[in-house]
Amino acid sequence: MARHGATASGGVNRQALSAEEFAAWRELIEWGRTLGMTPYTDAIGNLFLRLQCGDPDAPAVLTGSHLDSQPSGGRFDGVFGVLAGLEAVQSIVDAGVPLARPIEVVAWMNEEGSRFAPGMMGSSAFTGAATPESYFEIRDSAGVSVADGLTQLRAAFPDLERRALRRPYAAYLEAHIEQGPVLEGAGRTIGIVTGIQGKQTFRVTVRGEEAHAGTTLRRERKDALLAAIDIIGALSSEARDEADLVKFTVGRLVVEPNAPSVVPGRAIFSVDIRHPDSAVLARLGDAVPQLCRAHAGPCAVEVVRLTAAPSLAFPDDVTHAIAEAAERLGLSAMRLPSAAGHDARFLNDVCPTGMIFVPCKDGISHNEAESATPGDLAAGARVLAEVIAQHAR
Numbered sequence: 218m219a220r221h222g223a224t225a226s227g228g229v230n231r232q233a234l235s236a237e238e239f240a241a242w243r244e245l246i247e248w249g250r251t252l253g254m255t256p257y258t259d260a261i262g263n264l265f266l267r268l269q270c271g272d273p274d275a276p277a278v279l280t281g282s283h284l285d286s287q288p289s290g291g292r293f294d295g296v297f298g299v300l301a302g303l304e305a306v307q308s309i310v311d312a313g314v315p316l317a318r319p320i321e322v323v324a325w326m327n328e329e330g331s332r333f334a335p336g337m338m339g340s341s342a343f344t345g346a347a348t349p350e351s352y353f354e355i356r357d358s359a360g361v362s363v364a365d366g367l368t369q370l371r372a373a374f375p376d377l378e379r380r381a382l383r384r385p386y387a388a389y390l391e392a393h394i395e396q397g398p399v400l401e402g403a404g405r406t407i408g409i410v411t412g413i414q415g416k417q418t419f420r421v422t423v424r425g426e427e428a429h430a431g432t433t434l435r436r437e438r439k440d441a442l443l444a445a446i447d448i449i450g451a452l453s454s455e456a457r458d459e460a461d462l463v464k465f466t467v468g469r470l471v472v473e474p475n476a477p478s479v480v481p482g483r484a485i486f487s488v489d490i491r492h493p494d495s496a497v498l499a500r501l502g503d504a505v506p507q508l509c510r511a512h513a514g515p516c517a518v519e520v521v522r523l524t525a526a527p528s529l530a531f532p533d534d535v536t537h538a539i540a541e542a543a544e545r546l547g548l549s550a551m552r553l554p555s556a557a558g559h560d561a562r563f564l565n566d567v568c569p570t571g572m573i574f575v576p577c578k579d580g581i582s583h584n585e586a587e588s589a590t591p592g593d594l595a596a597g598a599r600v601l602a603e604v605i606a607q608h609a610r
């Protein structure tokens with residue numbers, strides 16, 4: 218899969234609804250077909266592969282993750298969960314496990330929120346947390362909308378059947394690399410994920426006035442970049458805590474017209490704030506619009522909240538099933554929360570949901586150097602197969 222969108226430094230750039238992701242879809246559909254799985258899609262561009270078995274009307278067990286990546290992403294974030302799901306299906310079929318219900322593998326559309334923000338569009342629209350229409354007009358930096366991307370998807374896969382959103386599932390299980398250092402530090406192979414840390418994201422637009430760099434007096438300038446720098450400084454100070462629990466990131470800053478001798482007329486930036494305590498996160502998020510206005514100087518500022526997701530806990534019966542599967546397989550395991558966001562957040566609202574983590578090298582992720590060992594990945598896939606089989610029997 219890492220060939221699709223491969224970067225020169227060994228990473229992956231596979232944006233949502235891009236030609237690279239379509240190529241990955243083709244590959245995945247082929248692999249699914251060789252296992253007897255039927256591909257289909259939906260109104261928001263998720264890809265499902267269905268293994269028909271047991272009672273065809275019974276809600277299926279769903280597993281998977283995402284195929285899109287950050288622009289300088291690694292080879293494991295997301296794709297591991299999709300391929301582990303496929304491996305699990307293959308093992309279950311090969312072993313002749315009797316199944317009472319179908320199994321489906323999913324690749325959710327735009328988990329990363331890199332090309333189109335916010336992320337997790339596919340899973341949130343599938344579960345009904347958002348409507349697909351609310352995402353259609355969101356545009357990438359080149360002005361291409363989600364609706365345009367979905368039109369291209371349908372043109373690339375004209376024969377793919379489209380099924381309804383919000384279909385019921387018996388369970389959702391997602392395998393993923395940890396993307397942090399906890400498992401590696403503790404020397405454990407399997408992470409039994411207890412829940413997902415809360416997150417709020419914003420798009421801030423600072424509007425000033427383009428002016429000549431040589432002739433315009435300081436007191437007459439409306440420099441959007443200088444205002445953005447003041448705002449970001451104020452937000453960053455507000456987010457600084459002794460315990461180092463707040464995660465504050467401005468990962469994207471666009472300056473217009475981005476010319477050396479023009480006072481910037483517009484600065485647009487992202488804000489990503491995370492904290493395990495939902496009340497603290499809500500307080501930090503609620504402070505963002507006011508702090509932006511207070512530090513905008515002579516500029517106008519518009520703040521749009523894109524995500525307001527509290528921390529959540531996965532149900533005990535799923536975490537217990539994962540723990541028991543790891544134990545049966547003789548794998549060392551520990552419980553831990555997910556500091557990163559995942560599509561499992563939205564599935565947790567509609568069916569029993571859980572996640573399985575495996576270690577990644579030095580905890581590095583959202584980085585081309587992201588790495589994980591074949592042994593750890595196989596161990597995660599084995600636990601996934603056990604838990605899927607248990608839920609599908």
Ligand code: GLV
Nearest residue numbers: 328329557558559
């Ligand atoms: C997912 O990629 C996240 O940013 O947590």
Ligand code: MN
Nearest residue numbers: 294295328393
């Ligand atoms: Mn991911």
Ligand code: MN
Nearest residue numbers: 287294329583
């Ligand atoms: Mn990611």
